[in-house]
Amino acid sequence: MSDALIVLAALAAIAAGLRAWRHLHYPSFWLAIGFPLTAASVRASWRRVALGCNLTKKRQRWWFTTVPGAIASTGLVKVRRRFQRVAVDTKPFMWLPLPTRHGWRVTLHTLEGQTPGDYADAAERLAHSWGVHAIRVSSPRPGRVVLMATMRDPLVKVNELPPSPDLLKVTVGRLETGQPWTIDFRTVPHWLNAGATQSGKSNLANALIVGLAAQPVALVGFDLKGGVEFTPYAPRLSALATSRIESVSLLADLVALMIDRMGLCRQASARNIWQLPPALRPVPVVVLVDELAELYLMADKSEKDEIAKTSTALLRVAQLGRAFGIYLFCCGQRIGSDLGPGVTALRAQCSGRICHRVNDPETATMTLGDLDPAALASARAIAAETPGVAIVAGQDGQWYRARSFYVSEQTAEQAAQTYAHLAPSWSEITTHLPEPITA
Numbered sequence: 051m052s053d054a055l056i057v058l059a060a061l062a063a064i065a066a067g068l069r070a071w072r073h074l075h076y077p078s079f080w081l082a083i084g085f086p087l088t089a090a091s092v093r094a095s096w097r098r099v100a101l102g103c104n105l106t107k108k109r110q111r112w113w114f115t116t117v118p119g120a121i122a123s124t125g126l127v128k129v130r131r132r133f134q135r136v137a138v139d140t141k142p143f144m145w146l147p148l149p150t151r152h153g154w155r156v157t158l159h160t161l162e163g164q165t166p167g168d169y170a171d172a173a174e175r176l177a178h179s180w181g182v183h184a185i186r187v188s189s190p191r192p193g194r195v196v197l198m199a200t201m202r203d204p205l206v207k208v209n210e211l212p213p214s215p216d217l218l219k220v221t222v223g224r225l226e227t228g229q230p231w232t233i234d235f236r237t238v239p240h241w242l243n244a245g246a247t248q249s250g251k252s253n254l255a256n257a258l259i260v261g262l263a264a265q266p267v268a269l270v271g272f273d274l275k276g277g278v279e280f281t282p283y284a285p286r287l288s289a290l291a292t293s294r295i296e297s298v299s300l301l302a303d304l305v306a307l308m309i310d311r312m313g314l315c316r317q318a319s320a321r322n323i324w325q326l327p328p329a330l331r332p333v334p335v336v337v338l339v340d341e342l343a344e345l346y347l348m349a350d351k352s353e354k355d356e357i358a359k360t361s362t363a364l365l366r367v368a369q370l371g372r373a374f375g376i377y378l379f380c381c382g383q384r385i386g387s388d389l390g391p392g393v394t395a396l397r398a399q400c401s402g403r404i405c406h407r408v409n410d411p412e413t414a415t416m417t418l419g420d421l422d423p424a425a426l427a428s429a430r431a432i433a434a435e436t437p438g439v440a441i442v443a444g445q446d447g448q449w450y451r452a453r454s455f456y457v458s459e460q461t462a463e464q465a466a467q468t469y470a471h472l473a474p475s476w477s478e479i480t481t482h483l484p485e486p487i488t489a
């Protein structure tokens with residue numbers, strides 16, 4: 051009887067302990083106990099880890115060494131200790147690790163002949179040596195490398211979409227560093243968002259619509275999936291094209307609007323609309339394109355002219371739109387050079403790149419190819435079970451693994467209804483424009 055009671059009491063104590071552990075505030079627990087232990091072990095193991103990851107260099111040092119001396123009367127060889135110059139393995143100097151929300155970071159001084167690329171190549175080996183989820187490498191200035199370690203994948207669960215009060219700036223998710231993932235059209239005006247079906251492209255577009263809906267911007271949609279994606283958001287859209295024919299005319303409007311704004315800026319001696327006095331400044335326009343490939347696919351030769359017009363107009367918007375407050379966000383399952391030179395030229399204009407899970411290596415290469423090859427490898431490794439995870443490049447010239455906040459169609463629809471009164475009418479925006487020449 052008493053044994054059973056002891057077992058029960060022990061089980062109750064373990065259960066209570068586990069509950070308390072689950073409710074511990076992770077960062078404070080991490081700061082108080084986890085981080086000091088980890089930092090000590092990182093510092094203690096640095097020589098071995100650097101040696102194992104080929105990050106050391108041989109340097110000549112004055113060192114006490116043992117050399118064979120004279121033969122003693124016993125017949126044994128006497129050893130002598132001598133101070134002499136020998137080649138020793140030198141590890142890069144490591145500052146004290148600092149705690150971050152999801153792990154730690156540490157600054158290193160590179161050794162002669164080393165580049166940040168050498169550390170990026172060794173990142174996976176470093177992560178395995180220290181038993182962490184991932185190591186990311188950045189270089190704040192020449193001669194310095196920062197290793198950022200994440201202890202566990204911070205993208206397994208991301209929180210609710212926060213409000214986005216700044217104009218043309220939307221926090222759409224979280225980066226693997228724990229920082230917010232922000233799309234800021236004024237910093238990076240044009241974006242390519244690629245991903246296979248069910249990879250999370252539309253979810254990201256939903257997050258953008260929810261973030262921008264409350265802002266004084268005009269939203270324009272090109273929904274080449276027959277309107278199924280953006281029609282529910284029509285109350286907040288100023289214009290929506292759901293077919294190639296409608297796209298040709300809407301793009302002609304956008305080009306005419308851009309030319310009109312050019313004239314306005316020229317008259318006011320301004321280089322862009324942001325230099326205009328607020329009273330004269332026209333409303334910024336964010337153009338959302340879903341299924342980019344549909345704009346370029348040709349079923350028969352009769353569509354050739356239409357495609358050429360669409361392609362040229364979209365490219366002009368991408369080339370000149372930034373200064374005149376017209377921004378692009380283009381989504382596509384497949385963005386390959388086989389779609390024609392228009393796509394390749396458009397891609398070159400889009401400095402913001404988002405690559406969700408993709409089916410073909412070419413789309414990943416087209417989206418991220420001219421970035422670090424490691425970004426490409428990371429994009430190919432995105433699992434189907436993690437929709438919304440993407441490799442993101444843009445703002446600061448670096449690439450990151452990130453995950454968008456989950457935003458259901460219902461939430462985006464509700465935002466579109468709530469802020470429908472903020473949608474500028476397209477006819478008002480374009481009323482003073484000359485008739486576009488479509489022939």
Ligand SMILES: Nc1ncnc2c1ncn2[C@@H]1O[C@H](COP(=O)(O)OP(=O)(O)OP(=O)(O)O)[C@@H](O)[C@H]1O
Nearest residue numbers: 245246247248249250251252253437438454455456
């Ligand atoms: N960040 C996310 N977190 C959790 N679930 C997500 C996330 N993003 C997308 N999902 C889930 O993945 C599913 C597919 O997402 P979404 O519709 O955005 O994919 P898609 O790439 O637009 O697909 P398609 O090209 O077929 O329209 C959604 O039903 C949603 O439940």
